[in-house]
Amino acid sequence: MAASMKCAWARCLSTILLNSTKHRCQISQPLYASCSNITGDSGNDEIIFRKAEGEGGTDQTRQEAGPADDTKKHRRDPGKAFTDVRVQKILLRLTGLDLDKVYEYRAAKGAGVAKVALMSDQQLKKVYESASYKALRKLQMPPVLGAREPIDEVLSEDPELEGLNTSKLVFIDISQRVPLKKRTIVVREPNGTLRKASWEERDVTLQKYFPQSGRKIGLPRMFQQDNLECMLDDGKHEYILNRACSQFEIDDPEYIRVTQRTYEHIDGNGKFEDLRSTRHFGPMIFYFTYYKKIDKLLVAFLEEESLEDSLDLVKLYHIVHPSCKSAEKVASMPDATPLEIIRAFAEMDATQKSLVQQAIQTYEKECDSTGSTQLRR
Amino acid sequence: MALAIRFALFGCTNRPFFHIVVMEKRRAQRSGKIKEMIGSYDPMPNQDNQKLVAVDFQKLQQWLGFGAVPTKHVAELLGLGGFYPIHPMSYIKAKRKRTLMEKQVADMQAKEETQETAAIQVNEDTQPDSTEDASQ
Numbered sequence: 001m002a003a004s005m006k007c008a009w010a011r012c013l014s015t016i017l018l019n020s021t022k023h024r025c026q027i028s029q030p031l032y033a034s035c036s037n038i039t040g041d042s043g044n045d046e047i048i049f050r051k052a053e054g055e056g057g058t059d060q061t062r063q064e065a066g067p068a069d070d071t072k073k074h075r076r077d078p079g080k081a082f083t084d085v086r087v088q089k090i091l092l093r094l095t096g097l098d099l100d101k102v103y104e105y106r107a108a109k110g111a112g113v114a115k116v117a118l119m120s121d122q123q124l125k126k127v128y129e130s131a132s133y134k135a136l137r138k139l140q141m142p143p144v145l146g147a148r149e150p151i152d153e154v155l156s157e158d159p160e161l162e163g164l165n166t167s168k169l170v171f172i173d174i175s176q177r178v179p180l181k182k183r184t185i186v187v188r189e190p191n192g193t194l195r196k197a198s199w200e201e202r203d204v205t206l207q208k209y210f211p212q213s214g215r216k217i218g219l220p221r222m223f224q225q226d227n228l229e230c231m232l233d234d235g236k237h238e239y240i241l242n243r244a245c246s247q248f249e250i251d252d253p254e255y256i257r258v259t260q261r262t263y264e265h266i267d268g269n270g271k272f273e274d275l276r277s278t279r280h281f282g283p284m285i286f287y288f289t290y291y292k293k294i295d296k297l298l299v300a301f302l303e304e305e306s307l308e309d310s311l312d313l314v315k316l317y318h319i320v321h322p323s324c325k326s327a328e329k330v331a332s333m334p335d336a337t338p339l340e341i342i343r344a345f346a347e348m349d350a351t352q353k354s355l356v357q358q359a360i361q362t363y364e365k366e367c368d369s370t371g372s373t374q375l376r377r
Numbered sequence: 378m379a380l381a382i383r384f385a386l387f388g389c390t391n392r393p394f395f396h397i398v399v400m401e402k403r404r405a406q407r408s409g410k411i412k413e414m415i416g417s418y419d420p421m422p423n424q425d426n427q428k429l430v431a432v433d434f435q436k437l438q439q440w441l442g443f444g445a446v447p448t449k450h451v452a453e454l455l456g457l458g459g460f461y462p463i464h465p466m467s468y469i470k471a472k473r474k475r476t477l478m479e480k481q482v483a484d485m486q487a488k489e490e491t492q493e494t495a496a497i498q499v500n501e502d503t504q505p506d507s508t509e510d511a512s513q
Contacts, residue, residue, distance in 0.1 A: 155459055163478060164471035167422035171458035174416065175435040184434075187427075188457045192471075209431055 077146035078290050081320050082283075088141075090316045091282035094309055095139055098277035099128075102135045141282040144290070148251040153196040161192030170197065172205050180206055203249070214246035223247070223258050232265040241280045263287050272300050285313070289320050295352040298342070299359040305366060311338040314345045324349050339364070379403065380445040382437065384418065385411060393420055397432060397451060399440050415440070418454060430454060 081087060105111065119127065169188040185197040185205055197205065207217050221227055222243065231240055240262050248255035263284050266272060275281040288294045294313055301309040318327035325348040330341050339360070346356040380399065385406035388394035397416035404410050416432035423429065432455070441447075447455060453464040 158463060160468050161457075161463065161471045163475040164467060165428070167426045167428050169430060169454075169457055170427045171430045171432065174431045174433045176433070186459055188459075194457075194459050204425075205429070208429070 078286070079143060079145040081290060082144045082286055084319065086319050087286065087316060088282075090312050090319070091141065091285055092139070094285055094312050094316075095141075095279075095281040096277045097132060097135055097139065099131060099135060101277045102138050103131070139277070139279050141279050142245050142250050144283045144286050145251040147253040147256055148199060148249075151196050151198050151202075154193055155186060155196065156194040158192035158194070161188075162190070164192075165190050170201065170205060172209055174209060180210060183210075199252070203252070212246075214243075216247065219254065220247060223254065228258065228261060232262060235271070235274070237262050237266055237271065237274050238278055238280065241275075241278075259283070260287065267293065267296055270296060270300060272297060285316070286320075289313070289316050292317075292321070292349075292351065295350050295356050298345075298350075298356055302342075302356075302359040302363045305363060307338050307363075310342055314342050317345065317349070321349075380412075380440070380443070382415070382440060382445050382447040382451050384448070384450060385414075394418075395420065399445050402446075402448070413440070430458060432458070432460070434460065 105114070165188075168190065171184075171186050171188070173184040183202075183206065185202050186194060187197050187201065188194050204217050207215055220243075222231060222240075228240070241259060244255055244258045244262075248258070259280075266274065266284065267288065272284075275284055285294075285297065288297055294317060298310055298313055301313060314326075318324065318330060321327065326341075326345040329344050329348065330336055333340065333344075336344070343357075343360060346353060346360060350356045379402040381402035382397065382399055383402065383406075384395040385398045385400070386393055387396055387407075395418040396411075396414050397418060398406075398414045399412040400406075400410055413436065415436045416430070418431075419429045421428070437460075449464075449466065452461060453467050455461045456464040456467060
């Protein structure tokens with residue numbers, strides 16, 4: 001999409017989000033149970049600074065940043081940082097809104113045939129607006145949360161029941177109108193212990209009695225490590241992420257494993273634009289920012305010559321890691337230009353310093369030749 | 378009217394499956410006179426060695442309030458699930474099974490021992506006595 005068109009839609013998007021009360025992006029309650037402060041009700045641009053919680057949570061992460069496959073890291077909760085209003089705004093801006101991509105034809109059940117209609121300019125404008133509002137729903141980001149804590153509750157010990165059954169008895173409550181997460185599922189073991197069902201048992205049993213479309217009982221073979229690698233090498237990142245979203249709960253360790261492996265693969269091959277204007281772009285950016293791996297991403301943005309995206313990324317980094325060195329420096333330079341902010345980040349916090357600095361230099365040369373270093377908005 | 382919460386056996390030959398239903402206690406289960414189905418119980422363990430029991434506990438409590446009485450086996454199952462206290466028959470059955478198992482294990486051991494001693498006897502009979510050889 002041409003840069004000017006992209007800017008126009010970005011502006012449209014932010015206007016919609018900030019000012020619209022009628023066409024608010026309705027986020028489904030169960031999915032966003034932890035994202036209680038994303039209501040889009042900020043009618044003004046005031047930044048809500050989450051002091052104690054945000055800083056405390058993210059300070060911890062500073063010492064612990066490391067490879068994504070370390071299971072200990074999954075125990076922290078990125079959810080708090082992800083649900084920050086400022087973070088959400090930046091992620092939404094970075095995702096963009098390419099209507100052609102969002103409404104791309106997908107060969108799936110229920111996919112309709114495109115309609116062709118003859119309209120006036122006014123009618124076309126209305127249709128575009130309503131399509132943009134609807135597209136916001138399609139761009140709802142699956143939250144990035146920490147892995148769920150295992151369920152480990154024993155309700156009763158009855159060793160005198162030993163020998164009664166050689167198999168487990170799984171009890172599920174099928175009362176009406178109970179949210180899936182609140183359904184009681186208990187297991188009576190052969191040794192007589194009555195305990196709450198583990199997360200894996202819960203997922204399987206709920207899928208049997210309350211099947212959700214797009215989910216399989218048990219792990220689909222696609223998500224096994226070897227098969228996943230094959231899919232990734234074929235470049236099917238969006239498909240994998242979409243399927244993971246429908247198969248798993250977002251705090252399932254399996255979901256985290258699959259999504260993080262996909263993001264790492266994208267990082268390795270530099271194919272960030274594949275996810276642009278999809279609902280996975282935001283979570284991907286957030287993942288890299290949270291685990292301090294934004295260098296390649298920053299370089300990609302600079303190579304595209306989009307200064308606003310690069311600046312957004314660095315700003316996001318400063319919000320998620322407010323005690324990092326470049327954040328402190330930038331806080332002390334209130335009139336810094338975008339390039340100065342990015343340069344500060346490159347000097348102080350980039351892990352691949354030379355790569356980023358080289359990208360900045362290349363960008364400056366390009367801009368000098370085109371005659372503009374101003375932030376294009 | 379003896380309104381009961383009971384099992385109704387469905388499924389087919391060699392494959393039982395119970396619906397937990399509210400109906401009159403003495404009626405035939407497939408007569409079509411079920412008042413309401415409030416759950417299911419699959420007595421055959423699945424791949425994960427689980428027997429699945431589903432109960433609509435809200436409805437169950439409503440019908441209990443209305444005067445329905447669970448049968449012995451339903452009460453046992455609900456006791457195992459934690460809705461009721463554990464039925465005394467569960468303890469008795471478990472004890473009987475344990476005793477049976479222990480008896481079977483003891484019998485097996487006794488059988489093995491007799492087999493071993495019989496084998497040793499056979500060996501001794503076939504081999505010449507070493508002391509007799511030495512003395513000769």
